[in-house]
Amino acid sequence: MTHTVVAVGRDAPFKELVELIDQWKVSALPVLEGEGRVVGVVSEADLLAKEEFRGLTGPMSELADLVKAGAVTAGELMSSPAVTVHADAPLAEAARIMARRRVKRLPVVDAVGMLQGVVSRSDLLKVFLRSDEELADEIRRTVLARVPTASAVTLGVTGGVATLSGTLRDRALVPVLAQAVRSIAGVVDVRFDLSHP
Helix, strand or coil: CECCCCCEECCCEHHHHHHHHHHHCCCEEEEEECCCEEEEEEEHHHHHHHHHCCCCCCCCCCHHHHHHHCCCEHHHHCECCCCCEECCCCHHHHHHHHHHHCCCEEEEECCCCEEEEEEEHHHHHHHHHCCHHHHHHHHHHHCHHHCHHHHHEEEEEECCEEEEEEECCCCCHHHHHHHHHHCCCCCCEEEEEEECC
16 A cells, blocks of 8 residues: 555646646556545546547437536545545455446545555555465464364475475364465465375
8 A cells, every 4th residue: 555645625626637647657547525525536537528528420329528628626526436445455355446436546444434445456456466475474374273173284485386285184164264375465376285194
């Protein structure tokens, strides 16, 4: 998450929005009200409506498109309510929201909707930059150490793929182990090469 966020108020003019997006190299700007509560987001797509409908003759496809094409302030342009994610949400939840809502950036808010930062697609992908050693250490500490019957299991991590091999007494633990290992940020996949004693 990026903590230093460029944001605007409802009255920010169109040209300032374009300048801020260009200057800060971002694809969207949170729109704030009061002490910093997120009320909307202005994206590049919202701004492009003005150019898209310039000189268009004939009926508009949607009234909302026409309104955005004539908008001159952030309050008129913004998508509202803002699609946000809570600061304590897991990365997987942020990724699901971004995919479902087809957004590239999410304002991160606290319990009352105050802006805490912004998470982007590239922020979410950074978890896959964790080293294999770091992932193996976390898997051993948070997963294998908590499963007493996993003492005969050997762990290897290569390219973010965790491989559990060796002997596991209770085969019913395989799906549990798989889910627990996959839940660790940065794990690409889990493979098993286990035998039953």
